[in-house]
Amino acid sequence: xxxxxxxxxxxxxxxRLHPFTKILFxxxxxxxxxFVTSIPFLILMVVALLVLARISHLHREVIQQLKLVLxxxxxxxxxxxxxxxxxxxLGYLIPQGVPFIGGAIAITDGAIGIGLILALxxxxxxxxxxxxxxxxxPRDLVHAMEKLHMPIDYILMFILALxxxxxxxxxxxxxxxxQLARGYNPGTGMLGKIRSVAPIVIPLVSNSLLRxxxxxxTIDMRGYRTGIRTxxxxxxxxxxDYAMMSGLxxxxxxxxxxxxxxxxxxx
Amino acid sequence: xxxxxxxxxxxxxxxxxxxxDLSLVLEPGRCIMVTGPSGAGxxxxxxxACGILFHEYGGKKTGLITINGRDxxxxxxxxxxxxxxxxxxxxxxAQMIFTTVEEEILSALEYRGLAPEEIEKRLAxxxxxxxxxxLKDRSPHNLSGxxxxxxxxxxxxxxxxxxxILDEPTSELDEHATRRIVEILSGLKRQGKTLLIVEHKYAxxxxxxxxxxxxxxxxxxxxxxxxxxxxxxxxxxxxxxDFNGIRTCAxxxxxxxxxxxxxxxxxxxxxxxxxxxxxxxYDLNLEIDAGEFVAIVGxxxxxxxxxxxxxxxxxxxxxxxxxxxxxxTRNCTIxxxxxxxxxxxxxxxxxxxxxxxxxxxxxxxxxxxxxxxDAVIDAALDEVxxxxxxxxxxxxxxxxxxQRLAIACVIAMQPAIIVLDxxxxxxxxxxxxxxxxxLKKLQVNGHTVVVIxxxxxxxQYCADRMITxxxxxxxxxxxxxxx
Numbered sequence: 001x002x003x004x005x006x007x008x009x010x011x012x013x014x015x016r017l018h019p020f021t022k023i024l025f026x027x028x029x030x031x032x033x034x035f036v037t038s039i040p041f042l043i044l045m046v047v048a049l050l051v052l053a054r055i056s057h058l059h060r061e062v063i064q065q066l067k068l069v070l071x072x073x074x075x076x077x078x079x080x081x082x083x084x085x086x087x088x089x090l091g092y093l094i095p096q097g098v099p100f101i102g103g104a105i106a107i108t109d110g111a112i113g114i115g116l117i118l119a120l121x122x123x124x125x126x127x128x129x130x131x132x133x134x135x136x137x138p139r140d141l142v143h144a145m146e147k148l149h150m151p152i153d154y155i156l157m158f159i160l161a162l163x164x165x166x167x168x169x170x171x172x173x174x175x176x177x178x179q180l181a182r183g184y185n186p187g188t189g190m191l192g193k194i195r196s197v198a199p200i201v202i203p204l205v206s207n208s209l210l211r212x213x214x215x216x217x218t219i220d221m222r223g224y225r226t227g228i229r230t231x232x233x234x235x236x237x238x239x240x241d242y243a244m245m246s247g248l249x250x251x252x253x254x255x256x257x258x259x260x261x262x263x264x265x266x267x
Numbered sequence: 268x269x270x271x272x273x274x275x276x277x278x279x280x281x282x283x284x285x286x287x288d289l290s291l292v293l294e295p296g297r298c299i300m301v302t303g304p305s306g307a308g309x310x311x312x313x314x315x316a317c318g319i320l321f322h323e324y325g326g327k328k329t330g331l332i333t334i335n336g337r338d339x340x341x342x343x344x345x346x347x348x349x350x351x352x353x354x355x356x357x358x359x360x361a362q363m364i365f366t367t368v369e370e371e372i373l374s375a376l377e378y379r380g381l382a383p384e385e386i387e388k389r390l391a392x393x394x395x396x397x398x399x400x401x402l403k404d405r406s407p408h409n410l411s412g413x414x415x416x417x418x419x420x421x422x423x424x425x426x427x428x429x430x431x432i433l434d435e436p437t438s439e440l441d442e443h444a445t446r447r448i449v450e451i452l453s454g455l456k457r458q459g460k461t462l463l464i465v466e467h468k469y470a471x472x473x474x475x476x477x478x479x480x481x482x483x484x485x486x487x488x489x490x491x492x493x494x495x496x497x498x499x500x501x502x503x504x505x506x507x508x509d510f511n512g513i514r515t516c517a518x519x520x521x522x523x524x525x526x527x528x529x530x531x532x533x534x535x536x537x538x539x540x541x542x543x544x545x546x547x548x549y550d551l552n553l554e555i556d557a558g559e560f561v562a563i564v565g566x567x568x569x570x571x572x573x574x575x576x577x578x579x580x581x582x583x584x585x586x587x588x589x590x591x592x593x594x595x596t597r598n599c600t601i602x603x604x605x606x607x608x609x610x611x612x613x614x615x616x617x618x619x620x621x622x623x624x625x626x627x628x629x630x631x632x633x634x635x636x637x638x639x640x641d642a643v644i645d646a647a648l649d650e651v652x653x654x655x656x657x658x659x660x661x662x663x664x665x666x667x668x669x670q671r672l673a674i675a676c677v678i679a680m681q682p683a684i685i686v687l688d689x690x691x692x693x694x695x696x697x698x699x700x701x702x703x704x705x706l707k708k709l710q711v712n713g714h715t716v717v718v719i720x721x722x723x724x725x726x727q728y729c730a731d732r733m734i735t736x737x738x739x740x741x742x743x744x745x746x747x748x749x750x
Contacts (some may be wrong), residue, residue: 008368009404027531139370160364166408167360171617178617181636183605199630203619204660214361218317220345220653221354222422223378224364232373232383 004065004165005133005240013240014135015054019144020166022132030246032255033124038266039113040218042120062127067125076122077115086110120209140235152225160215168208175203268461269293269316269352269430272329276320285311287485289330295429298452298462298475302491302506304481304695305666309465310357312482313434316463318348334430347724353423357435357465359415363407368399368418371407375425389425391619397421411567413444420451430461437468438453438693439613441566441721445471466697469493469506481505508696510728513707514749530605532557532684532715533578537587540573547573548739550587557683560710561717561748562726569717574736575686578717579604592683606635609677615669619661624653624672627647627661631680647679651705667698674705685709686717691725703729 014022022249027046036042053062081093096103138159145155179199184195219225258266269292276286285308291314295298302311314320315332318339332339335351342348356362365371372393375664376386381694394400397417402410407418415438417475423431437445445468453475456462466472469479480494481489489496499505509694533555540548548570555561563571576582577589589596592609612618621627628644637643648654651671656664661672670690677685687706691699699722707729712714720726726733727747 006406009367032709102415102663107322138365139374142374156364163364163366170408174612174614175617177576178521178612180581180601181579181605181608181610181612181617182631183602183680184630185600185602185634199620205621207616211358211361214356215364217323217345217354219360220323221317221349221352222375222426223346223349224374226346226378228380229377230379230381230383230386232377232386232724260309 003176004169005130005162006166007137008058008061008134010057010135012056012058012135014052014058014131016128016238017135017239018235018241019136019140020147021244022136022188023144023239024243024248026128026132028252029124032251033121036257036266037117039116039120041266042117046120046127049124049131053127053131056131056135058131058134062130063128065130069126072122073115073119076118077112078153080115080118081107081111084111084114086114102187138163143231146229154225156219156224164208167211168204171207172200172204175200175207177253178203209235268295268333268335269463270331270333271312271315272331273404274332275328277316277326278311279326280369281326284485286315289315289485289487291316291480291487291490292432293461293463295461296456296459297477298456298464299478299480300469300472300476301463301480301482302467302469302695303464303504304665304698305487305693308485309482310434311485311644312463313354313432313463316353317352317432317632319345319354322348328377349426349428351428352430352432353426353428354432355416355419355423355434355436357438359419360408360414362419362422363415366406368407368410368421369394369403371418372399372425376424379427389427392422393421396454397424398447407433411444413440413447413567416444416679424455429459429552430463431455432463434465435467435693436464437466437471439689442723443566445721448513449475455489455709467693479506479738485547500522504700505696508583508691508699508722508724510700510703510724513700513703513729514624529554530557532592533717534590535574535577535587536590538574538577538584538589539586539587540577540582542573546739551741552736553741555684555715555717557715558710559715560707560729560731561715562730562732563717563719563734563736564721564723564726566721566736569736570689570739571736573739575610575688575717575719578612578684578686579608581610591692602634605680605682607682608684608686609680609682611673611677611685611687611690613692615673616662618673618676619669622660623658624648624664624699625657625659626747627672628676628679631676635680637680643679647675650678650708652673652701667695667701670698670702671705674702678709682714683719684715688717688719689721690718691720691722699725 033042033045053059082105085106085108087108089108089251091105091107092103093105093107094101094103141156142159184199186192271289271291274286274289275284275748277284301312303309318334321328321332321339322344334348337467359530363371365374373390377390394403395421399417399421402414407415410418437448449471452462457476473493476493478490479493480487481496481502489499489502497506509535531554535551535553538548538551549575565571573582577596578591580601581600582595591604596604619627621630625644628647632638645654648657651674653671653675655666655667661669664672690702694702703725706716706718718725718730730747732746734741
């Protein structure tokens with residue numbers, strides 16, 4: 001079972017970066033992709049992230065999420081086609097030849113364009129956050145967030161939410177198998193998913209609540225909430241950090257210059 | 268030192284006492300083992316002893332609890348108590364917070380106010396003591412049950428406390444992993460640590476236990492040196508599972524096997540299976556006849572569960588074939604095979620979702636189109652001794668009762684073959700015997716029973732045949748010699 005958003009133990013370029021550098025990287029990538037409306041520029045950002053993943057030996061992990069990302073992209077495009085008709089009509093979702101309802105739901109170039117922009121922004125955000133999370137040990141993340149004066153309870157909530165994704169995946173799979181063994185056949189598709197809610201979700205939630213009780217007690221009994229901490233093996237800024245920082249500063253400066261003098265290239 | 272004096276406790280929103288007038292002293296350097304039926308209050312005792320009940324749970328408390336001479340109410344909270352006591356809960360997965368083994372232990376060390384050099388020194392020492400050095404970069408949720416338990420123990424040891432409380436540290440572990448945990452705990456005791464261990468495997472801990480406590484219905488029913496406590500025959504049966512005589516009793520009480528036995532109901536031919544690229548089973552061949560009682564034994568990861576999941580097509584062979592009552596599983600759906608093969612998983616809580624015990628059983632019947640006939644449900648519940656729980660919420664039952672309910676869910680579906688994965692996990696001696704008696708009765712009633720177990724006594728005293736697996740292969744398959 002592939003693990004979603006879990007730290008991968010490797011020694012690549014991204015792993016060696018200081019968490020602060022990575023947080024800055026996330027901020028720059030997020031802000032840029034939110035403001036940019038140029039499809040070629042967004043494609044360039046996606047390609048740059050994939051190149052960065054390749055350099056950091058994390059391309060396999062990033063590519064693993066491609067299926068989900070493409071699926072979501074298709075969903076975005078369908079939603080915009082359905083809800084935001086705009087510009088030239090390229091065709092119709094229901095062919096004009098169909099009696100009564102033919103010609104309904106126009107497919108417009110404007111809607112497809114907006115859908116593509118949303119999909120590409122989603123790709124940038126997912127790839128950037130994935131690079132950040134799979135290359136950063138939660139311990140380093142806790143250190144960095146503590147230094148940013150975030151409350152420890154919020155930090156732990158964030159760390160645990162990520163940490164327990166694979167646990168829930170495995171638990172859900174076990175429950176699913178246990179119900180299948182009792183002759184349960186919810187069927188496929190959306191209807192099957194709805195039918196499987198009670199027999200799968202109820203045990204999953206009940207077991208998770210019990211587990212969260214133990215987890216909460218463990219956090220207290222190990223003193224994680226005391227705030228008294230000896231910092232060991234702290235990450236120092238290295239050459240890679242300075243290179244990345246310089247790259248981010250250059251990219252931001254370039255972005256601002258383009259926004260002022262050649263806004264047509266990015267907006 | 269921990270002292271409990273006349274402690275009684277009622278959980279919030281309940282009326283029954285979980286602990287009743289309980290007094291216990293855990294002296295420095297001593298090891299107390301607490302055992303007893305599920306629902307007897309063992310875990311509640313652990314929670315009381317480390318102040319969790321007082322500081323976190325609410326409820327109604329009476330009596331006195333002191334930790335190192337100080338009343339538990341005088342501590343400011345759990346973080347304050349944690350400077351004195353370390354506790355390892357029974358679910359190791361829930362105690363893994365970070366993403367590598369080393370990070371888990373290192374993070375626990377960082378909050379003790381130690382100098383960086385001391386932290387590194389202790390980290391190396393703890394990894395060494397708990398045999399985790401080779402696993403330091405592994406992700407905790409990819410470890411085996413025994414390895415996870417060692418990580419949870421190591422993170423607790425990192426706190427450096429003299430008192431350790433362990434709630435069923437070996438319940439889901441095989442022989443090898445259990446021995447390793449016992450070895451670690453014995454070493455800790457030799458170092459002078461004070462241990463309170465809730466356990467069912469007395470035989471493994473025998474050499475290190477100073478005081479044996481048996482709990483029933485929230486109270487201590489026996490306490491003292493193990494040899495004295497075990498003189499009482501009734502108590503002895505709770506502490507040490509006794510499967511002796513199950514074979515004979517069941518055979519005498521119920522009709523013999525139906526005619527037509529000795530035809531294979533499970534036929535495995537050249538079965539190989541891989542999880543992605545990781546091989547789990549290698550060219551297995553075996554046949555199980557109708558009416559047989561087969562025990563499959565082997566260490567964790569030997570392929571036992573992977574093998575039985577092929578019987579109802581939860582897994583499909585990578586190579587080779589599995590036939591159930593003459594039907595190749597490749598040509599059947601899981602739902603079709605559920606009519607022939609009933610599979611009870613190790614953790615019954617993976618299946619319960621209904622509001623009542625009756626509805627839980629009716630779920631399987633509806634799936635097979637049998638109809639939720641009250642008579643069928645009553646018969647299944649009666650078979651496992653749970654008729655009185657018919658209208659209760661399944662998760663309110665004790666662990667032993669939930670295990671029996673899981674069996675009832677399968678019995679009601681009337682499959683010819685019943686497969687159980689570790690059916691005695693977490694049960695005391697009496698409960699384990701009760702489960703095995705039920706299974707033996709099912710065999711005598713004509714069912715084929717396959718049990719996966721770490722417990723060789725089960726194989727020896729209950730099964731007709733023992734299949735031993737190791738690293739995905741059957742290394743021995745022979746009839747059990749009746750003593």
